[in-house]
Structures are given as C-alpha cells and as structure tokens.
Amino acid sequence: MNYIDIIGLTAGTCITLSTIPQILKVWKTKKVKEISLKMFATLTFGIVMWIVYGILKNDFPIIITNSISLVLNLIMVYFIIYYEKE
C-alpha cells in the first residue's frame, strides 16, 4: 500500500464515519426538524447506486465502504421519519 492508497483510505474512512456524530446528536436530542430528509434520502439512493456499481465492477473496497455508509444513512433516515412524527 503506497501513500496515495493511504490518502484514499483516509478520505473514504472520514466520509463513511462522518454520519456517526449526526446520529449521536439525534439520538441524544431526539430532534430532527432542522435536518433534511431529502438530503439523507438522496445520499442513501446514491450509496445504493455505488454498491451496485461496486458489485458490477467487482470492486471490493467500494462495496465494503458503501455498505457501512448505507447502514449509517439508513439509521439517519429512520431517525428523521421516526422523530418527525413525535
């Protein structure tokens, strides 16, 4: 693994894990009114498309990182829909 790979891996890890602080914030406050469902729904759709792309190209890193992103973003989508009703 060269330094370019490490930069790519750092980028992917940051982007994948970035949803976690937002999940924790909603988990604590139970407030989602200011958060855009459209944003997380569009993101989730894009991530599913990346996974399909990764499967078709047999690109394992794309499949793995986006699968983690998918789970995290689905949690956010669920939170937004669930807490918006309350």
Added chain:
Amino acid sequence: MNYIDIIGLTAGTCITLSTIPQILKVWKTKKVKEISLKMFATLTFGIVMWIVYGILKNDFPIIITNSISLVLNLIMVYFIIYYEKE
C-alpha cells in the same frame, strides 16, 4: 459510456447534490442547532483528501465531483458556524 458508467455517474451525482436540500433548509429556517458541525467538518476533510487523491492519480472525475461537493459542504460548515452564534 456503458451502463455501469451511467450507474456510477448517477451515484456520484446523487451524493454530490444531496447537500443542496440541507443548504436550502438552513437558508430558509436559519436554524442549525440540530445539525452536527462534526459531521460536515469530517465530510469536508474527507472530500479534501479525495481531491488530493484525485490529483495524485490524475483522476479527473474524482477531482470534479469532489470539488463541487467541497463547495457545497463548505457552505454548510459556514452556515452552521454563522447561525449557531445567532
């Protein structure tokens, strides 16, 4: 361009543009208390790393899509810092 490229392009476009509804929501409401600055700061750092990766690999699509993402995410970071003070 084959159908796999189109899927990849759709994925990238969705993810890049997903920030726009959140920007518009904050623009209208001026409220950011429920939105995680840590999320958008981590995202922005990850996107900068992707641009560096794209430059080092001479990968034009990565540079272009992430540059648009960078602008959109910087707007969000600015909004969160600016409106949090109000």
